[in-house]
Amino acid sequence: MNSINASTRPSAPPEIPRREALAALGIGAFVAAGAAIAQPSTQPTPPATNPTRPKDLPAKGPPTAIVPGNLAPAELHVFDEATGLFVLPALPYAFDAMEPYIDAKTMEIHHDKHHAGYVAGLNKSLAELARIRSAAGDSGLVKFWANQVSFHGGGHINHSLFWNMMAPPGKGGGGSPRGALAEAINKTFGSYEQFVAQFKATAGSVEGGGWGWLAVEPWSKQLLLFQGEKQQDLMVTGALPVLGIDVWEHAYYLKYQNKRAEYVGAFFSLINWEFCGKLYDRAIAR
Ligand SMILES: [Fe+2]
Known part of the structure; x- marks a missing residue:
């Protein structure tokens, strides 16, 4: 393509x-x-x-x-x-x-x-x-x-x-996960709502510039939610990303200034769950 x-x-x-x-x-x-x-x-x-x-x-x-x-x-x-x-x-x-x-x-x-x-x-x-x-x-x-x-x-x-991992709101962006990814999120986090709350807390509390990640640990096939700092620190070796949000200030400061939590909340109206689902399916098939 x-x-x-x-x-x-x-x-x-x-x-x-x-x-x-x-x-x-x-x-x-x-x-x-x-x-x-x-x-x-x-x-x-x-x-x-x-x-x-x-x-x-x-x-x-x-x-x-x-x-x-x-x-x-x-x-x-x-x-x-x-x-x-x-x-x-x-x-x-x-x-x-x-x-x-x-x-x-x-x-x-x-x-x-x-x-x-x-x-x-x-x-x-x-x-x-x-x-x-x-x-x-x-x-x-x-x-x-x-x-x-x-x-x-x-x-x-x-x-x-x-x-x-993002798509225009209402045109591929927003909504909720489907298929195997939805099932894995429910199994791992108890519910989609509990996942959302923990993802927001994870991304919102990254120290300095960094990322909030949902990823598959490929040997265990488990979903992991963790922080990344800078572009490469605190990563789990081999983990395959499913969803990530950039929380460096350059990603949101013009509109949100110091209100990172509002930006992270808004991100959920943009998530391209279809793409994330493909990443998940691919990760667990390895
Ligand atoms: Fe960035």
Whole structure:
């Protein structure tokens, strides 16, 4: 499915052989499968290679609309095989599609600046590690760049999932889970209402920037609800995301200021349960 494939080509990081990049990341298969985990904390400083808006995107909104929820997880376009670079997927809806719950300007900045910054940062970090392997870089900076891979890699995948975990209100967004996911939520949390209360409390109390996650632990097949900090901290290794909410201030501050709880509450009018259900079905089938 090419409808979300509009992508960014971060400006020319040194060439990274694709296999090396994936090996350095250690999550190649994970990314390809559209599964990802992440966590929270500081505002990323867009690296020097931060791309501007992709030239193949219109000034507003996506190049083509897709039916919300009609996106298989494996089709998240986060990486370009031809160039060996991670790329910015287009939003699967217009910037104002989340109105009145999330304003258009927040969506535009969030996607075009913040998410793009994570993509550029990930490519930059991998390029720097490749330079170090070729003896052209500073070998004393492996720790720094490896840390940056975690942060920006988490940020890229988290946001790529997040856009698809939402859909326009009343047009795929809102309602409640169905099918196997609904049954698992009831079994794990006692009821949908108890899940909602605990999800809100979890996301609302993340310290600093971060995420609230509902994920499947793949060996036990159990649903876990936990916090992520920054883009990558506090994650449960191997857990496969089903639902996540970005609670960095950049996700809500223009409209909600310090009222994070109101933003988290509004998010429930936007959740694309069909997409989340696909992630769940996929996770327990592994
Ligand atoms: Fe974000």
